[in-house]
Amino acid sequence: DVKVTQSSRYLVKRTGEKVFLECVQDMDHENMFWYRQDPGLGLRLIYFSYDVKMKEKGDIPEGYSVSREKKERFSLILESASTNQTSMYLCASSSYTGGRNEQFFGPGTRLTVL
């Protein structure tokens, strides 16, 4: 079974703080993704990575950065948290092999910025 874990289930931070969200997958997947989920908006892609040290912007990258130093780990960084970044953050991973396109998701981190 694919396992995607996220460092925290719930996080409360203050405006202006630097926030790190960590994601680890154990299936040797090439691709990793960060989404945020907001009511009525579905899942929106923030950043993704298709290889170590490679990253690409998704649909809403503003205010975020990412780091992928090892294949299994993908970090999302909020350089200076703002209240509009209060959201559910979801990490996912996928593989090129087998022609399948499903992504496997972690349990999510509920971030509140005060």
Add this chain to the structure above:
Amino acid sequence: DQQVKQNSPSLSVQEGRISILNCDYTNSMFDYFLWYKKYPAEGPTFLISISSIKDKNEDGRFTVFLNKSAKHLSLHIVPSQPGDSAVYFCAASAPSSGSARQLTFGSGTQLTVLP
């Protein structure tokens, strides 16, 4: 501009009856479609998928139908069970060269199966 739309935010169905969740898309480059189920405080879990070369895919109680000319897909759950109560997301994917395939998600439909 939403490329994947789920126009029904919620749906209530009686236990044992059929649930039909709908999804429309606008990007003709999409060639792979997926449905995910999400319970509160959990990550989405993959349910079923369909390639654009097919018009139907079935897995147990779940069937996905794809109508390419109408750019429409639907998920049928028969029979519906209370444990199916969750938010269902439709997602679509287009080919990408040299990079990871991305998924574009709809806004979700909350399904409630009443006992």
